[in-house]
Amino acid sequence: MKLLIIEPWFSAIGHPAQSLINMASAIGRDERVDYLVSDNTEAGFCLESIERLKAWGKVESFVVTTPTGHSNTVRALLRLLRMPMNGRQYQRIFFFDESLVVLALLWPLLSLWLPVERFTVLHLFGPRLGVRNWLARLVIGRFLKRPEVRLYLRTEEMAQAWRDAYSFVASGQISYLPSLEIPDGEPRQYPVSHSGQLAFGIIGQIRVGKGIEWLVPAFQGDAGLGRLTVAGEFASPQSKEQLSVLGGFDGFINSFMSESNMLERAADQNYLLMLYDMWDKRMESAVLYLAARVNRPVVVYGDSWCGRMVREFGCGVIAPDSRQETVDLLRRIPRPQSAEYAGLLKGMAEFRQAHSVKSLRGRVIQELLG
Numbered sequence: 001m002k003l004l005i006i007e008p009w010f011s012a013i014g015h016p017a018q019s020l021i022n023m024a025s026a027i028g029r030d031e032r033v034d035y036l037v038s039d040n041t042e043a044g045f046c047l048e049s050i051e052r053l054k055a056w057g058k059v060e061s062f063v064v065t066t067p068t069g070h071s072n073t074v075r076a077l078l079r080l081l082r083m084p085m086n087g088r089q090y091q092r093i094f095f096f097d098e099s100l101v102v103l104a105l106l107w108p109l110l111s112l113w114l115p116v117e118r119f120t121v122l123h124l125f126g127p128r129l130g131v132r133n134w135l136a137r138l139v140i141g142r143f144l145k146r147p148e149v150r151l152y153l154r155t156e157e158m159a160q161a162w163r164d165a166y167s168f169v170a171s172g173q174i175s176y177l178p179s180l181e182i183p184d185g186e187p188r189q190y191p192v193s194h195s196g197q198l199a200f201g202i203i204g205q206i207r208v209g210k211g212i213e214w215l216v217p218a219f220q221g222d223a224g225l226g227r228l229t230v231a232g233e234f235a236s237p238q239s240k241e242q243l244s245v246l247g248g249f250d251g252f253i254n255s256f257m258s259e260s261n262m263l264e265r266a267a268d269q270n271y272l273l274m275l276y277d278m279w280d281k282r283m284e285s286a287v288l289y290l291a292a293r294v295n296r297p298v299v300v301y302g303d304s305w306c307g308r309m310v311r312e313f314g315c316g317v318i319a320p321d322s323r324q325e326t327v328d329l330l331r332r333i334p335r336p337q338s339a340e341y342a343g344l345l346k347g348m349a350e351f352r353q354a355h356s357v358k359s360l361r362g363r364v365i366q367e368l369l370g
Helices: 016-027 044-054 070-086 100-110 128-132 134-144 156-165 212-220 237-242 259-267 286-294 305-313 323-331 339-354 357-369
Strands: 003-007 033-039 058-063 092-095 118-122 149-153 174-176 199-203 227-232 252-254 271-274 298-301 316-319
Touching (some): 003 016, 044 058, 058 070, 070 100, 092 357, 100 134, 128 134, 156 174, 199 259, 212 227, 259 286, 298 323, 305 316
Parallel strands (some): 003 033, 033 058, 118 149, 149 174, 199 227, 199 271, 227 252
């Protein structure tokens, strides 16, 4: 049995390449597994990422003109269609970061030339398109009902939303597959700062929807709250325009961060703020995994996957819906010297253990190769 894992967003800035490399390292070098990824020669880091992926298996690439989008899925399928001509046959296909509508439209036709026993799709988002558009619902529903197709989401909440939206699809066709973001081995110990001023951080992609537009003025207007750091790159030129509040903010660090830079920056904080109000709360969050790697508690809203993790493991603090009440919460949040803070660190260590590659590897390999 041969498995081909496809990532059409591999050359995009951000997480897609690292996520695939994490999965490949968890699988290990296995002659049954090959990789097909997008390549944009203008993206300087892409060649390095491809070389890292080659440590775990045979890698082929296809050129794309945009880092993401529907066309990348089309290009991946065209490359896949040519593989049998070169003697490459696969019994299983696993698609990362695909355009689900494109697959639903094209795969029924392509499958006539590419018969496989399993065609797996890992989708990040909710079923909103299928709910709003009857034609998309029909096309996607027919695709999901195909016997070889399996749809995976990243969280239980998201998988259940898809089952509810497509109740006519057998429940076994839709499941969830957790991310492999926390590496094996003894985690590096990052000492906690015990200075008099609490340190809060918003780390990662800078965009509207992370509370930046109201948290920055709150910290600027009240030195007693502590120190706020906002570090990362703007998601788009529009994000820079929308978040003009950062223009005169001393705690803003506008720069691309490597993985090691991001870990160091996160470790400098006492809490990571994840007060997201413009995203699908059923989704997982890479920042929670980042917090786990440096063992720092988080502040999150309760009605989300992140909130469920905080309640289950005690790895952070649940914020109220009101912005003013959240600011009041930050004033009285547990201090690093307290027993309450030590309990939050213990909870985060337990979350890290439960979501480590070591804990999840067996399930992922079983789903892909079992």
